[in-house]
Amino acid sequence: MFTTRPMLQGTFGMVSSTHWLASQSAMAVLEDGGNAYDAAVAGAFVLHVVEPHLNGPAGEVPILLAPAGGEVQVLCGQGVTPAGATVAHYRGLGLELVPGTGPLAAAVPGAFDAWMLLLRDHGTKSLADVLKYAVGYAEHGHAPVENVGATVEAVRELFETEWTSSAQVYLPDGRAPRPGRLLRNPALAATWKRLLAEVAGAGDREAQIEAAREVWRTGFIAEALVRQAERPTLDTSGEHHTGTLTADDLAGWSATYEAPVTYDWNGWTLCKPGPWSQGPVLLQQLALLPAELPRYGSAAYVHLLVEGCKLAMADREAWYGDAAEVPVADLLSAQYNAGRRALVGDKASHELRPGSPGGRSARLSAHARVVVDDASFRAPGAGEPTVARHSAAPVPGEPEVGGDGATRGDTCHLDVVDRWGNMISATPSGGWLQSNPVAPELGFPLGTRLQMTWLEEGLPASLTPGRRPRTTLTPSLALRDGEPVLAFGTPGGDQQDQWQLHFFLAVALREPVRGGLDLQGAIDAPNWHNDSFPASFHPRGTRPGSVTVESRMGAEVIEELVRRGHRVTVGEPWSEGRLCAVARDPRTGVLSAGANPRGMQGYAVGR
Numbered sequence: 001m002f003t004t005r006p007m008l009q010g011t012f013g014m015v016s017s018t019h020w021l022a023s024q025s026a027m028a029v030l031e032d033g034g035n036a037y038d039a040a041v042a043g044a045f046v047l048h049v050v051e052p053h054l055n056g057p058a059g060e061v062p063i064l065l066a067p068a069g070g071e072v073q074v075l076c077g078q079g080v081t082p083a084g085a086t087v088a089h090y091r092g093l094g095l096e097l098v099p100g101t102g103p104l105a106a107a108v109p110g111a112f113d114a115w116m117l118l119l120r121d122h123g124t125k126s127l128a129d130v131l132k133y134a135v136g137y138a139e140h141g142h143a144p145v146e147n148v149g150a151t152v153e154a155v156r157e158l159f160e161t162e163w164t165s166s167a168q169v170y171l172p173d174g175r176a177p178r179p180g181r182l183l184r185n186p187a188l189a190a191t192w193k194r195l196l197a198e199v200a201g202a203g204d205r206e207a208q209i210e211a212a213r214e215v216w217r218t219g220f221i222a223e224a225l226v227r228q229a230e231r232p233t234l235d236t237s238g239e240h241h242t243g244t245l246t247a248d249d250l251a252g253w254s255a256t257y258e259a260p261v262t263y264d265w266n267g268w269t270l271c272k273p274g275p276w277s278q279g280p281v282l283l284q285q286l287a288l289l290p291a292e293l294p295r296y297g298s299a300a301y302v303h304l305l306v307e308g309c310k311l312a313m314a315d316r317e318a319w320y321g322d323a324a325e326v327p328v329a330d331l332l333s334a335q336y337n338a339g340r341r342a343l344v345g346d347k348a349s350h351e352l353r354p355g356s357p358g359g360r361s362a363r364l365s366a367h368a369r370v371v372v373d374d375a376s377f378r379a380p381g382a383g384e385p386t387v388a389r390h391s392a393a394p395v396p397g398e399p400e401v402g403g404d405g406a407t408r409g410d411t412c413h414l415d416v417v418d419r420w421g422n423m424i425s426a427t428p429s430g431g432w433l434q435s436n437p438v439a440p441e442l443g444f445p446l447g448t449r450l451q452m453t454w455l456e457e458g459l460p461a462s463l464t465p466g467r468r469p470r471t472t473l474t475p476s477l478a479l480r481d482g483e484p485v486l487a488f489g490t491p492g493g494d495q496q497d498q499w500q501l502h503f504f505l506a507v508a509l510r511e512p513v514r515g516g517l518d519l520q521g522a523i524d525a526p527n528w529h530n531d532s533f534p535a536s537f538h539p540r541g542t543r544p545g546s547v548t549v550e551s552r553m554g555a556e557v558i559e560e561l562v563r564r565g566h567r568v569t570v571g572e573p574w575s576e577g578r579l580c581a582v583a584r585d586p587r588t589g590v591l592s593a594g595a596n597p598r599g600m601q602g603y604a605v606g607r
Contacts, residue, residue, distance in 0.1 A: 004597040005604075007520040014593035014606035015039060016580035017414040018054070018491060021142060022046040023595075025133040026416055027605045029125065036422040037065065037122040038130055040414055041115045044428055045134035045192075047412045048444065049185060050142055052170075053151040054491065055412045056431025056444045058109035058225065062273045063118060064260065064477045066484035068421035072271045072477055074258045076468075077114025078449070079107045080322075083465045084244035087455050090463065095237060097367070098451045098463065100538030101435055102235025103243025105448035107469055109225065111428055112216050114255035120209040122422075127199065127208050131192050138443070139189035141182030145601050148183065152176040155434055162234045163437035166445070170433060187443030191221065213254075221442060222250045228439040228446060236538060245446070260477070263287060263332055268508060269479040275319070275326040275460075278536075279474040282497040282504075284312040287337040288344075296509050297526070299560030305505075306530045306547055306566065307344040309498055311353060313533035318354035318362040321460030322468040330357030348565035350544035352533060365454045365461075368534045372541030411473065411491035415582040417591050423584065425475035425487035427496070451538045472536050476500055480586075486517065488581035490596070494536050495529040499577040502527055519581045519594035526552040527576035530566075543567070550576050574598045582606075 008014060013030035017023045026043030030036075040063075048057050061077035090098060099105050119130060152159070153176040159167040169185055170177060177183040195215055202211035215221055229243035260271040263283035270286065272279030288308040294300035319326055330336055340355055352369060354362040411429035416422075430447035438445050452470050453463040461470045472493045478486040486507070490499050506522035527550055531543040545567040549558060552573045562568050580602060582593045593604035 003520040003524050005520055005595070007518065008593045008604050008606045010591055010607040011419060011589055012591070012607045013039070013416070013418045014582045014591045014604065015043065015416050016582050016593045016595045016602070016604035017043055017047065018412045018578055018580065018596075018602045019047060019050050019145070020601065020603035021050045021137065022414065023603045023605045026414070028133065029130065030418060034125045034129070035123065035420060036416040036418040036424050037118050038125040039418070040416045040424045040426060041119045041123060042130040042133050043414050043416070044115055044426065045131055046137060047414065047428055049134050049137045049188065050144070051412050052185075052433045052444070053148055054410050054432060055111070055428040056433070056447070057112050058444055059428060059430025059432070059447045060107070060110040060449055060471065060473065061114050061426055061428040062277055062471070062473050062475055063114060063424065063426040064271060064273070064475045064487070065118070065122065066423040066477055067122060072260050072479070072484065074260050074273045075114050075118055075255060076258060076273070076276070077110040077255050078276060078468045078471050078473070079110035079253055080468050081107055081450060081453070081463060081465050082244040082246060082249040084246065085450060085463060085465055087457055087463050089244070090455050093241065096455060097538055097540060098453055098455065099235035099237045099241070100451050101448055102233045102241055103229045103231070103245065103436060103446060104235060104241045105450045106229060106243050106245050106436065106446040107449045108245065108249050108253045109431065109447060110255060111431070113213055113253070116209050116213045117255045120206050126205050127212055128196050131196065135189050135192050138185040138192070141184040143179055143181070144177040144183045146179055149176040149178045151434055158234070165440040166433060166438040168440065169438050169443060185443045187438070187440065189443070191442045194220065217251050218247070222247060224439045224441040225250065225446065228437065231437070233437060243446070261328055266508065267480060269482070270504070271477040271479065273474060275328055276322040276468045277471050277474045278316055278320065278494070278497055280320070280328060280331065281312045281316050282474070282476065282501050283332055284315065284337065285309055285497070285501050287332050287334070288312065288341050290341065293509070296506070297557070299557045299564070302528060302553075302557065302561060303348070303564055303566070304344065305501065306528070307349060309501070309530055310349055310532045311340050311343060311355070313494075314352050314354040315357070317352070317368055317534055318364055319357065319460055321462070321470045323462045323464040324460035326460060327357045327360065346564060348545050350532065352542065363459065365456055365459055365534070367454070367540055368542070370541050371544060411493070413475070413489040413491055413578070413580045415487040415489065415580050415593075417487065417582045417584050421484075421584060421586075423477065423484045423487050423582070425477055425489050427473040427475045427489050427491070429473050429491070452536050470536070472496055474500070476504070478504065483586040484584065485586065486581065486583045488579060490577055490579040492578060494531070494533070495577070498529045499527055499579060503577070503579050503581070517583050517592065519583060519592055523577070523579045523581065523594050523596055526550045528553065529576060548576065550574065578602060580604070
């Protein structure tokens, strides 16, 4: 089978990420004797530098890790809602939705502490060893991908007139970054160098990492983040607002470990973060599948997956969140999904149809059924993209931004497996350069994850102090016979658990035909997504019946989907998905990896 790239195979180590510099930096750590967790931390901090329009240190990250011989764990790097961020406060400002940009949308930053906890508990390298790659690229520069410059150019007026600290980093001589010309972030390099200097005398490796966590929570970094939250900032409401983040919020939060949510399907066990993410959506989509599936790639197959996704996403909207007890067991039960499966007919549904797990009555936000047309949905301000970008954007799947501070952001992904069998899957996001002004003392901005909460009381995803905003970030790990064999994930907001389902089924269903896991073939296979549910990002609209497919899907499949009542948008041939994956065969010890060709920046490396 032809693929855009070979599926890499070896026995030493494999890395796949959304940027080649992160992949190679992580691989350098493996070559230097580090394990998968050391490598992942190094790669993650490089992603902050080379994909600043897609993630940052003050963003968030859910991490799935499978230590060799140990149990799969979730490391939650999603910070909580600040104590002062109440529905009453935001309503008192005249807001009906949390703004898509600015400090009002900032949760407690979670990514940094999660990476530190991972390094402390599972790594072997020192903080200096894993940070040196990010420090080098920030201090000495890297040649940026095209869309960094395109993003900055799109918000030039905002940076020059309002977010001037961001202009200092990304328009230092009045010109946006461009390929072939080094982009530096001296402030970020100085932040990490000062951090390393302050913790150098703390003691051994673990003591230094703990000291770094305290600097982030209570030291000069925390002080700068709070100052930035207190600065009046123009956001997507068109007004200047200050945020709610305080020193107490930062000092009182830590990343945490928890058990994954799992589902068994055809000899596989899928592991996902809990319903504070959208992770269980992938599991419920599997639970909704009938025993016999239509032919892979056929119109009937695509229709079945689209309709199942709509039902799972409707349940996400009604039941997921950190502000209420989520009935996960009921949502994944055979009995419940048998009833839900019966709703799937030959025609496309254009309705939002949440179920009643355990007899509960669904309650949705008043905004959940707001329908937007294609023009307004594609306009800047829709947050993380819920339609893949095609020829209208320089790089498909990446952000689009507007001059008034309205933004589309996106995400990164990173998978690593090492020669000892340690495996990790992580999806860093938030803290985008277009989400908030750069904190001038630090070189990076706050995040905007609170935009995923509702300003209505009593919903599972209501804005609630001390609770996590529901996130779209959702890495995946898959086991066979209790052994971790596959780590994968993708950027893409609400598309993530759509694209990941399509990838996983392409791997699992075609394995008997191919004689093994075909990661690159599954990544390269034509992909699609639907938007028949409320978008997770500002301004939160829905497009009933909408399905976007790659033109490679084939005319006969597209025609049949239209006949079945889907509102089909035909995108460019390589425009849906940015998947990464690594795998390990426990029987042989052979490692493998694949990476997405779409967007021309994701790469896998290994040997």
